[in-house]
Every structure is written in C-alpha cells, then in structure tokens.
Amino acid sequence: MTLLRKCLSRGVLFILAVVTPCLLSGCAGPANDVFRFSPVSSSWGPMIAVYPIENLSGASAPLKNLHEELSTVLQRAGARIVDRDTLDRFFERHWVRYVGGIDESTATALWEETGTDAVLITSLELYNDQSPPRIALTARLVNTVGTPEIRWMDSYAKSGEDTPGLLGLNIIEDPVRLRSMALDYLESSLKNFIVNPPVRSQKMSARQMRENKPFTIPELMARMRDTPRRLAEDSEGRRPWLSFVGDLFVPRYEPKTWYSSRDVLDDQLRSLAIVPFLNLSTRKYGAEVLVLHLAKQLVIDGRHKIVEIGVVRDKMLNLRVIMSNGVSNTNIDDISNSLGVELIINGKLFDYLESGTTGQNPKVDFSLQMFERDSRRILWNSHSRNQGDDGVFFFDVGQISTASTLTDRMGQSLVNRLNENASVK
Amino acid sequence: MKQQKREQRSVTGWPVAPLAGLILMLLGGCASSGDLFRDTTMDFGSIKTVAVMPFVNLSRDQLASERVRDVFSTSLMSSGALYSLPTGEIARAVGSIGLSNAATPSVEDAVKLSKALKADAIITGVVREYGDVRAGNATADVVSLSLQMIEGQTGRVVWSASSSQGGIGITEKLFGGGGKPINDVTEKAVNDLITKMFE
Numbered sequence: 001m002t003l004l005r006k007c008l009s010r011g012v013l014f015i016l017a018v019v020t021p022c023l024l025s026g027c028a029g030p031a032n033d034v035f036r037f038s039p040v041s042s043s044w045g046p047m048i049a050v051y052p053i054e055n056l057s058g059a060s061a062p063l064k065n066l067h068e069e070l071s072t073v074l075q076r077a078g079a080r081i082v083d084r085d086t087l088d089r090f091f092e093r094h095w096v097r098y099v100g101g102i103d104e105s106t107a108t109a110l111w112e113e114t115g116t117d118a119v120l121i122t123s124l125e126l127y128n129d130q131s132p133p134r135i136a137l138t139a140r141l142v143n144t145v146g147t148p149e150i151r152w153m154d155s156y157a158k159s160g161e162d163t164p165g166l167l168g169l170n171i172i173e174d175p176v177r178l179r180s181m182a183l184d185y186l187e188s189s190l191k192n193f194i195v196n197p198p199v200r201s202q203k204m205s206a207r208q209m210r211e212n213k214p215f216t217i218p219e220l221m222a223r224m225r226d227t228p229r230r231l232a233e234d235s236e237g238r239r240p241w242l243s244f245v246g247d248l249f250v251p252r253y254e255p256k257t258w259y260s261s262r263d264v265l266d267d268q269l270r271s272l273a274i275v276p277f278l279n280l281s282t283r284k285y286g287a288e289v290l291v292l293h294l295a296k297q298l299v300i301d302g303r304h305k306i307v308e309i310g311v312v313r314d315k316m317l318n319l320r321v322i323m324s325n326g327v328s329n330t331n332i333d334d335i336s337n338s339l340g341v342e343l344i345i346n347g348k349l350f351d352y353l354e355s356g357t358t359g360q361n362p363k364v365d366f367s368l369q370m371f372e373r374d375s376r377r378i379l380w381n382s383h384s385r386n387q388g389d390d391g392v393f394f395f396d397v398g399q400i401s402t403a404s405t406l407t408d409r410m411g412q413s414l415v416n417r418l419n420e421n422a423s424v425k
Numbered sequence: 426m427k428q429q430k431r432e433q434r435s436v437t438g439w440p441v442a443p444l445a446g447l448i449l450m451l452l453g454g455c456a457s458s459g460d461l462f463r464d465t466t467m468d469f470g471s472i473k474t475v476a477v478m479p480f481v482n483l484s485r486d487q488l489a490s491e492r493v494r495d496v497f498s499t500s501l502m503s504s505g506a507l508y509s510l511p512t513g514e515i516a517r518a519v520g521s522i523g524l525s526n527a528a529t530p531s532v533e534d535a536v537k538l539s540k541a542l543k544a545d546a547i548i549t550g551v552v553r554e555y556g557d558v559r560a561g562n563a564t565a566d567v568v569s570l571s572l573q574m575i576e577g578q579t580g581r582v583v584w585s586a587s588s589s590q591g592g593i594g595i596t597e598k599l600f601g602g603g604g605k606p607i608n609d610v611t612e613k614a615v616n617d618l619i620t621k622m623f624e
Contacts, residue, residue: 256612259502280488326513346513350492365608367495369511378511383499385608 045194046117048141049082049110050074054100054123056292057136058284061127069179070122073187079194082114090114100288101310102142111144118143118151120190121310125157125289125404126354132160133175136404138292139186140299141193147340148308152193153299155292156182157404159355200302206268206342252391253406254413258382260421270342272304273312273335275327277366278348283403286352290366290407294345297411301419307339315339327369329376336373343379344371351385354403361388362403364410370418380418384410460571461621464583467576472545476510476518476538477501480550480570481528489555490528493570496608497550497615504619510542518542532580539577546583547575553589556607560593565604567591568614574622586621590614 050071053063075081090096094109102110102119110116119142126136136157142148158181160172172178274295279287291309298306315338321331327346335344351365363386370380386409388400400406477498482490498509518541519527524534528549535547554569571587591610604610 256608257496257499257503259499259505280491323513325516326511328511328513328517330517331513348491348495350488350495367499371511378502378508381499381502381509383496 045079047080047082047115048074048118048120049087049114049116050120051102051122052099054121056100056123056125056285056288057127059127061124063124066124066179066183067122070120070183070186073180073183074120074190077187077191079191082116086114098310098313101308101313102144102148103310103314104148105314106310107142107144107148107308116144119148122186123288123292125155125292126402129175131173133172133178134159134402135175135178135182136402137182137186138289138296138404139190140292140295141190142308142310148311150295150299150306150308152190153292153296154186154189155296155404155408156185157402157408158182159401162401198302203267203269205305206270207340209268210342251413253384253386253409254417255382255384258417259378259380260418261377261379262421266303266419270304271307271340272298272343272345273307273339273341274298274309274345275312275316275323275331275335277346278323278326281349281352281365283352283354287349289404290347290349290352290364293404293407293411294368294414296408297415301415303419304343307341312339327371332371332373332376342373344373345369346371352403352407355388355401362400362406363387364403364407366410368414380421382414382417384414386410460587462582462585464581467583469584472507472574474508474510474542474544475501475546475548475574476515476542476544477512477548478515478530478550479528480552482555483551483553484555486555490550490552493552493555493568493611493615494550496611497548497572497618500612500615500619504623506623510544515542530575535575535580536577539575545577547577549573549575553587555611558592560598563593563597563601565591565593565597566607566610568607568610570614570618572618584622586618588614588617588621590617 050067053067053070055061055063071081071084090110090113093113094106096106099121100123101121107119110119120139121142122137122139124135124137126134128134136155138153138155140153141151143151158172158178160178164171172181274291277287277290279285281287283289295306295309298304312335315335319334319338321334323331323346326348327335327344332344335341345368347366347368349366351363353360353363355362365385367383368380369378371377372379386406388403388406389396392399400409477494480490480494484490486492494512498512501507502509515527518538522534522537522541524530524538530538530547530549539545539547550570550572552568552570554567556566557564558567567589568591569587569589572585573582574584575581576583590613591604591607593604597604605613
C-alpha cells in the first residue's frame, strides 16, 4: 500500500515537474531579440532586397509566384524588405539581368541608392508539380557593404513521398503545400540567423596580415622559390580513428579518395573563392547546384570567409578567364589578386542524376581541388561519389530521394574531412 | 623381385603425378604478369611531381578517359608518394608549347612539356575498355587501361603497366547479376596500377 502511494506521489511529482516549466515558458514574454523580429513590433533587422528566383531546375517553374510567396513570408515574419517597384526600377537603371548572384559594383549601387543592407538570392534547383511533387531551394544572404560575402546560406529539398507515414497518410500531393513548407523553413532559418547570429571564433584576417606586412624582395623570392612539398603522411595519418572496426563503418557520404597536403591552415581567417566547376554531366546547371551546396556547407562551417559567387563570376568575366580544363597557375594568380582571396576551390562534376518517377536513385559524382594563393599548390584533392540508396539495407530506411539532399550530405562530409585534415601552425 | 619393384613404383607414382601437376599450376599463379615493365636503371625515388596527361579513349563512353584520369590523379596523390599537377596547368602548358596531341606526346614533346611544367615525369595512358560487356544473359562492367611513365629529362619510358578489372566471372555466369558498379571497378583497376607502380 505504502509502495503504491510512493509510486503515485512520485508520478504526480514527475508530471508536475514536466508540466510546470512548459506552462511557465508559455507565460514568459518573448525574448528581446525574438520580439524585435516578430510582426507584432515594428520591423527590425537589415533591409533585405529579395532577388527574383534563379531557375536552375532545367525545367519551367512558377518563379514569379515563388518570389511573391517568399517576399510575403519574410514580410509576415517582420523582415524589412525593399519593395518590388524600387527593385525593378533599380534593375532597369543598372541593366541587371543576372539574378543568380551579385557583383561588387551592383551591391554598392544597391546600398547607395536603395539603402539595402543585404540581398537574398534564391535558386530553384528542382521543381515538379506532378505527383509526387518535389522541390529544392537554396537561399543565401549577401551583404552589400564592402566586398559582398555570403553571410547566411541554407537549402531545403523535399519530395512529397519522403515521409509517407502509416498507410501513406503523410504523403504530400499538393505542390503548393510543399512550396510553403520550403519557404517557411527558409524564413525560420534566416530569422534564426538574424536574431541569433552564430558566434564565430575571432581570428586575424589573413588578408589584413598580408596587406600590413611590409613588402621585401627576399620574401617575394622565397615565396616564388619552389619549396619542398609536404606530402600527405601515411594512410593511418589521414584517418586518426583508423581501426579494423573503423574501416568497416566508413561514413556513408565521405569522399572515396582524398589527398591533403596538411597545409589547410586554421590559424587565420582566410577568404575563399569557389570558381565555377566544369560540368561533364548531362544535367543542365548541375555544376552551379553543386557549387551552391559546397558554399552552403562552407558558410555553415564558418572557418573561412566565402566570397559571393556573383563576385567571382564577374571578376572572371572581366579578366576574360576561360577555364576549359580546370585552374592553371595564371588563373590562380588572376583570381586571387583581383579578389584578394587566399584559397580557391575548383572541381569537375561527372554525374548529377535526379531520381525519376521510375524509381531510379539520385546519383552524384564529382571531384574537388583546393588551391593556395602563394604556393599555387593543391592543398586538397578529393573524389566523391554516392547514390541515394548508399547504406540502405532495410525498408528504405535512410533512402535519399533528391540529388539536392545527396549533394548536401556529400558536401557536409567533405567539409568535415577537410577540417579534420586542417592544422594550426 | 623386379616385378615387385615395378608394382611398388607404379603405386607410388600415381599420387605423385597429380600432385606435381597441382604444384605446377599453383606456381604458375605466382609467375609475374607480362603486362609490367620497369626500367631497372631508373631511380624512381627521384620522381616527386608528375603530370597526368589526358588519356586516349578507345571505349564507347566519351567521358571515360576524363573519369579514369580524375580517379587516377586523385588516387595517386592520396597515396602520398607523388604530386599530380593540376589538369588546368597541364592544359595551359600543352597550349603554350603547341602540342597537337597531348595524349601521345613524342620524346621531344615530353621533354619540353616536363620542362614547362617542372614535372619529373609524365604519365600517359589508354582506356581500352570502359562499360558493360555481355555474354549470354550475363552483363557486367569492365575497365581496362594501360599506363606509361615517361621520364621528364630524357623522354624515355621508364614504367609501363596495364590492368583489366571487372567483367563476367563465374559468379555472374552462374547466378547472373550485373557485377560491381563501374566506378568501383575503375577504382580497383587504378589501385592495381598504383600498386604495380610502387611495388
């Protein structure tokens, strides 16, 4: 009897302990930052120009509707948006035709003429309104003051059949619902970034250090001289956790083969430019999509400053850089000097296959190289290749339905591996 | 007495004959393959930087040579023994010296190219087969390639090897199935060649 009473009293106490904080949290007023972004208060945050959506899906899509819905969702959340007419007039005045990125001069003009603090650039990677509907969106926030850099970046990819649930009750067949889910996700992610910006470690800027250093001829000569190359150490060094068990359970999406010179340094804040990849796949805009996902993972990682993709494109056009087969030493010099970056990433896309209605798996295959400004050497070289059903054994658990999600996972694994091989001097 | 000895010999001779045959077969497996050439006078330790040239493509897949070259280049670097020059830099050097056929350079071209690239050696190759092969109902992917290493200073071939992986084996013939994916087969062939290079 006493035991029963004890159990009952403990149960009541436990329920109370769980319920009370929940109720109290409901009574608490919103945190200051959250309140500032909420629609209740006057709008807060940077003035954002929402660029028209770039279509990288290779098929027709309701871009205007998507753009309007995105602007509405952001406005509803309390963001300060540059109105459509002002932006259209600006586009006409400056002959802006490329909306997949922003170059330095356009960013400066936008800031000076419309007071825009940041630009939201959105790319549509996949759109299908036939059942099951599918969507993949990538958005990034680029600052307009100073050299445009990517401050925030996120993506959303979903197929209506991703989570069918019991008896297929959770299958989404309405493309509008899927669209709104994507836009809501991007809005909440952006809001979260503006309200609670990530705390980055304070590192000295490599560019500042380089520019403040007095120029001397011997140093220049030393830099130009071929220094003995640091080769990657033995294979065990590349995988510190290497063991019999470790080799059996290799992470699913990590690069199949990679080389690291162990010179990917982590002591300073280095700028990084991702130059357009060579597209050898049959997918139109496949290389652009891959670049976006890699940029996203590097922005989330936060170890490097990622120069806006539009700025890199603009500089390469101005310098008449044509890369038929990858980056040469001259290209490295041109790009690094004009952009002031320390690292350059380039690569090749071999396969980018979307999952089709016939049930085929998405497939992505690419190689990536990272170059260093001064030595013009390859610091990192890797080859990644995966399919949507990699590591799936039972009942499609862990199956990936879109190439966008697959590329994202592969990019994440690659950046993790890159960081594992980074060293602090 | 003689008859008895003869009988004894024939009794002991019977198990010896198949045993000898089996040993011969096993030893045959240990014999070095004839698809490997290595210049014994060459100091391979002096080679640090190589330029992997575009491969000749004899397969049906138009991108086969580019795919195999990329896998080979990355695998070679990941071995940690050699530095493979960026493909963009190789393309620039090929253009600057006016090389018409980068996949099969002449001795003079190889010397010029290695000087322009500051490479110790040049690697050329031929993708002989890349894709699926059929035999009856069975289908499997096969990759066959051969590589050559040309010394940068003299332009002579110092190493050459070839490898064929995949294809229809007994398992595929008996149980069907498509064999291993083409990328896995490519990696296997490339790794086989790299092992041959360093052995």
